[in-house]
Amino acid sequence: MWVGFRINIAMEELGRKMVGRCAGLPLAIIVLGGILATKHALNQWDIVHENIKLYLRRGKFRDQQQSGVSEVLALSYHELPYQLKPCFLHLSNFREDIDIHTKKLVRIWVAEGLVSPMLEGEGTMEDVAECYLGELLDRCMVQVGLRGSTGSIQTVRLHGLM
Known part of the structure; x- marks a missing residue:
């Protein structure tokens, strides 16, 4: 102890x-x-x-x-895990002063091939992309913009200096 x-x-x-x-x-x-x-x-x-x-x-x-x-x-x-780096770099396409819709962002990451497939039976590519976004949020690399009425994250924003 x-x-x-x-x-x-x-x-x-x-x-x-x-x-x-x-x-x-x-x-x-x-x-x-x-x-x-x-x-x-x-x-x-x-x-x-x-x-x-x-x-x-x-x-x-x-x-x-x-x-x-x-x-x-x-x-x-x-310090980011290798699979998160392309997704974080992709965020540089957005201005820091706008809300980025999470559903749209997740779909873009999947369409751009930025998401690595998980093992069979562990969810969809969108589920993986949502996990990536969650990890970027947990690491304070992006911040929550707006939340829905249920508390779900609707938009994210970039920090001013990111």
Whole structure:
């Protein structure tokens, strides 16, 4: 029991260090949270922390505030599973100030061949695309635009700097 407690304290301390490197920028902190939400072991958090330092060092000669956000966003893309990267890149076709209808987006991803088929019997390609979109939302790479009366996500939006 005490080992788990020590790991949680270590993760909290490491998390504070990483948030400190985000220069107080909300989007960078939110995206960092999306990265860390998929990491459940202390050694995985250590790797993310080292990557943040590496990415920030790479951009240290640019404007401090812009660099912090840009480098954390670059890391968040780097940390995406390979199957999500084409879908995320496809979102660059949309302006940041518009709502993107989720049903239409899912169909486009399927039609463009951006979705890998799952094993037989595990749902349709649209189901897979919806899972991809859900994962991008969970990682804070896109944000919810509008919800329907049942709470379902009707539209998504890009963050201003994505």
